Amino acid sequence: MNEPTGDLRDSTTLAGALRASGAVREFTDDVVTDSTLYDILDDARFAPSGGNRQPWRVIVLRDPDQRRLVAETYLEAWHDYVGHVLAGLVPFAPTATAQDRLSALERRGDAVAKSDPRGFAETLADAPALLLVTVDLSQLAATDRDLPRYTFVGGASVYPFVWNVLLAAQARGLGGVMTTVATRLEDRLRPVLKLDDNDAVAAMVVLGYPRRRVARLTRRPVERFTTLDTRNGPALEPNNPSA
Ligand SMILES: Cc1cc2nc3c(=O)[nH]c(=O)nc-3n(C[C@H](O)[C@H](O)[C@H](O)COP(=O)(O)O)c2cc1C
Incomplete structure (x- = not known):
């Protein structure tokens, strides 16, 4: 899904900083x-x-x-998150089903065991x-x-x-x-x-x-998330001769 970014620019410019803020x-x-x-x-x-x-x-x-209290809370929630990842889910997606929740819970123990x-x-x-x-x-x-x-x-x-x-x-x-x-x-x-x-x-x-x-961030290119007129319209291309 992700592609390497294009050239890195000078990170002292605003555009350069945007491309280098990992x-x-x-x-x-x-x-x-x-x-x-x-x-x-x-x-x-x-x-x-x-x-x-x-x-x-x-x-x-x-x-x-x-x-310490906040970090402990974070770690507990992190194990929930990793449980989702181990179950092959997007963690906490609002569209999750009851079965997704169960699958994530079932993998939570593995997440704790993997804790580094x-x-x-x-x-x-x-x-x-x-x-x-x-x-x-x-x-x-x-x-x-x-x-x-x-x-x-x-x-x-x-x-x-x-x-x-x-x-x-x-x-x-x-x-x-x-x-x-x-x-x-x-x-x-x-x-x-x-x-x-x-x-x-x-x-x-x-x-x-x-x-x-990280020297180079991994992000989707514009054409992969920008279309013309409708969600499934043609991709916005940088060198479209008609525009
Ligand atoms: C809304 C949001 C929530 C995030 N939550 C966490 C988090 O709880 N823990 C964490 O380690 N990183 C978190 N991140 C960082 C993302 O994992 C990171 O921005 C993304 O993976 C891109 O990583 P990169 O900049 O190294 O390419 C969060 C980022 C955003 C934008």
Whole structure:
């Protein structure tokens, strides 16, 4: 499904940065200072949101006990996720059947058995910076709220901010990854983080100075996901003589 990307561009340009912003999950021991985090968030806050309501909050986890609790929650949810992968499923797809759920549950034990003590999920409590991004649900313009299908538009008022955090971090030589698996155990995080009733956990962003960066990201080419006029129309081609 995925193809290698085209040429890498200069990552100091915006387009170049977009093409080189891969997930980073291995970090050096360098400390991420509050001043650096402040600068990153100071850039990231210019993200768009519905009605410019900026419904996000960020909780920086410094306390070791808080970190441990959140990391334990993440690991538990991660095993659920890997159970799905081992069952050959897209984890937590809104279209999943009861049988899919059962198949994933049946593989959860295998996921736990495969757990690597040095893995990202297993060592999360030691990550240089852990940022919990929450969102005030009362501030979301979830325009698909009343549709009979799964609703997701509300997320568009917080995830551009989350992505900005990662881009702003990259601009300062840091790297990181947006994580969402722990949101499924949000109720466990709620008392730990002292969340309000309308708060939801949108993501945990993990940041640090990268041990290594992936040189080339693997993404589908434009023609594979862009068509003209209808979903099954002809692919948008860069050199279409009629356009
Ligand atoms: C909405 C979203 C949720 C994600 N959740 C997780 C997560 O819970 N844990 C994790 O390790 N990575 C998570 N990721 C990172 C993706 O795995 C990563 O962006 C993707 O595999 C591409 O990886 P690459 O940049 O190395 O090519 C998430 C990314 C997005 C956009």
